[in-house]
Every structure is written in structure tokens, then in C-alpha cells.
Amino acid sequence: MRRTTVLQEDRWKLRAEATWGNAAAGEDLVALRAENDQLRRALAGRAVIDQARGMVMVLTPCSRGTARDLLVGTSRQCNTKLPEVAAAMVAAWEGKPLPERMQRALRHALRRLYAEDRGCESPRRMSGPGRERS
Template sequence: MHRTTVLQEDWWKLRAEATWGNPATGEDVEVLRAQNDQLRRALAGRAVIDQARGMVMVLTPCTRGAARGLLVNVSRQCDSKLPEVAAAVVAAWEGKPLPDRMERALRRTLRDFHAQGRRCDMRRPGRSSR
């Protein structure tokens, strides 16, 4: 049993020396760390996007895909990233005002969405048109 412990200790020492002694491996570690950080930021942004999508689905009865499409449309109009728009929507829900440009884009997008929805509702059988 003592041998196994010695071998494990030697293995860790060799592994540490190989990692720190080899510049290519050290660079690989840095690349992996950068990718890991990028994935963490993406996952954090995804949670905010999902939360904002849920809010849009509650306020505008629509599917998940349509809610995401609305947020993407606002993002494009404002020339901002989707997580930024989602964070602003969540913050607005909590009482912080939306930036003016984002508010105008959201109003425009919702107006277009509702206009398209009304046309679809009128064409469905069993619905009366006014």
C-alpha cells in the first residue's frame, strides 16, 4: 500500500513538472481557462435571457420562440447584445427604467407583433372578424 502512495506522489510530481515545464501545455491551459471563462459568461447570460423570455411570454401571450424572436428583434434595433437587452428587461421588471432607445424598439416590436397576431386571429375559422 505504501508503494501505491509513493507512485501516486511521483505521478503528481511528474505531471506538475510536465505541465509547468512544457510551454505548449501551459499555453493550452491558458486557452482552456479563457474558454472556460467565456462559457461561464455565456451561461450567466443565458439565465438572464431565459428570465426575460419568460417575462415576455407572460406579458405577450406567445410561444418561447416568439418571445426570443421579440428580444432578438429589440437587440438588433438597439445594436446591442441579447444578454444586455434581457438584463434591461429584467431590471425594468424590477423598477429600473429601460433606456430610451431600447424602450422605443420594444414598443415598435410589440406593436408589430400584435398587428401580425390580429391578422392571424381574423383568418382563423370560428372567430368573428370586426
């Protein structure tokens, strides 16, 4: 006897069929649910990243690409996923302290950004009497 169950998720208007006694269809359903959960998490992380990127663009007048590069650089230096860095920055905007490691990485990325804007190799290199810029 074959029995087919139709599952429907109202939120996303998706339909999937699972046939009892058919292992392949059940595996497909599990794979689709896992992919759906992964996509939902990615979309939620994307919103936080966009919000953090907007904050960076306001605080350091720069383009979208530069703001994203700054966030990605901070993420790499901290060895933390980009959505986590973005969430920490948004939380810092709301009053929660930014972790020390992220503060250092962000400071380093900002120095590098400002050095590139000024056209010098290092943000600490300064010209003055008796000093020559190379």
C-alpha cells in the first residue's frame, strides 16, 4: 500500500511530496528543508550586513564597496564570520560594547583606509621638517 503525504509551508508557499516507502523522496525532502533553512539564515545575515555597511558608510564617508571591504577585513582579522561582525557592530551602535579584538581590527582597517585616501603607504608615516616622504 502506498500512501502519499503532501506537506505545505504557508510562509513560503512551498509544496513537497513524500511517499511512504520511498527512501529517495524522503531524503529529497530532508535535503530541501536543510537548504531552505540555510537560505533563511543567509537572508537574515544579509540584512544585518547591509545595516552595518550603511553604518560604516555614514561614519566614514565611503562607497558601498569600501564599506563592505572594511567589514570583510575586520571579519578576517578577527577570524569571525561576517554576519557576526556586522551584528556586533549594530549592537555597539545600540550601546553594547564592541569586543576588544574587533575594535583593534576595525581601527587597523580604518587606518589603512585613511592611508589609502591620503596616498601614503602607512597611516603613521608623516612628513615634516627634516622628514621626507618616500
